[in-house]
Amino acid sequence: MGAVVGTLTMQTKQRRPSREIMHLSFSFPSPADKTDDELEMTMVCHRPEGLDQLEAQTNFSKQELQILYRGFKNECPSGVVNEETFKHIYAQFFPHGDASMYAHYLFNAFDTTNNGSIKFKDFVMGLSILLRGTLREKLEWTFHLYDINRDGYINREEMTEIVRAIYDMMGKYTYPALKGDVPQQHVDAFFQKMDKNKDGVVTLEEFVIACQEDETMMRSMQLFENVM
Secondary structure, eight states: OHHHHGGGTOEETTOOTTHHHHHHTOSOOOGGGSOSSSGGGGSSSSOOOOHHHHHHHSSOOHHHHHHHHHHHHHHOTTSEEEHHHHHHHHHTTOTTSOOHHHHHHHHHHHOTTOSSEEEHHHHHHHHHHHHHSOHHHHHHHHHHHHOTTOSSEEEHHHHHHHHHHHHHHHGGGEESOOOTTHHHHHHHHHHHHHOTTOSSEEEHHHHHHHHHTOHHHHHHHHHGGGOO
């Protein structure tokens, strides 16, 4: 996920920064297969919000929401995704690594109600921010992903866990190869750039300002504008 790992500036072999976001949309049916009306939205155990309401709350059109819903329902007929299902779906796109821990953190970022499941509304609200949100919204979402314990700060332990999860996920395609001090070097670089007042933690404002000053991060954000 380019927007998520952009601040770490990890290099991987021939990987498109927006690829993981595309995968998060599950299996898109073709536009020709989209629903003709909203009746299909009532055919799962956990009915999502109406299309009109979701259209007003997100940056997607009604047609885009229909397509997203079809893909979501194909993977999750019950209308909700639990963590194990999410991990299984995400792991398919990283066959050479172990994506379980990264998927765990990503799942928690989408599970805004902390109830252990992601409904369609949770999914499209997060996806709307990542694909169509303002720069500030995208950076805030990424910050909350890194803020594992949700205390409003990113500390070194949290950043180390995220870095290791990314390396595990990338597997043999990680460059440079994972060695003893490589994750710590990335964490040190992160805090050197982000922790402006050197108090050992990164606040949301520090994170936003540092990212806005980073050309690589800004280019990564721009790539998301044409994903859908």
